[in-house]
Amino acid sequence: MVGTTDDIILQTQGLTKDFKGFTAVSEVDLAVRRGSIHALIGPNGAGKTTCFNLLTKFLIPTRGTITYKGEDITRVKPADIARRGLVRSFQISAVFPHLTVLENVRIALQRKRGDSFDFWNSEHVLKELDGEAARLVEAVGLAEFSRHQAVELSYGRKRALEIATTLALDPEMMLLDEPMAGMGHEDVDRIAELIRRVSADRTILMVEHNLSVVASLSDRITVLARGKVLAEGDYATVSKDPRVIEAYIGAGHG
Structure with a gap:
């Protein structure tokens, strides 16, 4: 038993996806606790x-259900679940390379307000957004780069900007898709610390290959193999599970 119903913010039951005879995900039961990574x-x-x-x-699943905050969202569109506070980073939060860091975050704030763009709004409204955008930019450690175009940022700082634009949507739960992919050691440490900070008042679910990051950040881990849940628990538990060790060695991982 992972927790009570009130503890669980996101849950799947029997989640399955078939692709023309190939089952990529099979009968996955997942329960994510509120406030956890x-x-x-x-x-x-x-x-x-x-x-x-x-x-x-x-x-869309072939079979199974997805529940968010007790509500069935199995057939709900991505934009609709984002409005309910479930936001996927690095997909929904696109970065515009030739806009500044501040402008990128301001656009995300405009989206949260329900306006595609505020080109015709008063300067007063835009200045209000600038203040909120600046606070988010500072929160992700990019204050000194606020006037830089996104294209000028290092890879790791672009990821920090993407997290800032996600935070601008005020998510209750963030879904991070391989946040450390392609990063050097210094950037990995910076983004790991950022994820730890922003998790203070929200839930985070992440797919991540860097097992040292998983070990340091995660409260709970679900291990998949061949589309099924192989093991679940904290890092100390799953890392010692013989089935997990065999799955990684069998797939060519050391």
């Missing part, structure tokens, strides 16, 4: 990406 891991081909795309509504 929950990692979804597994060797290559385990079904992590498909599962994540099902949870974030970029794919």
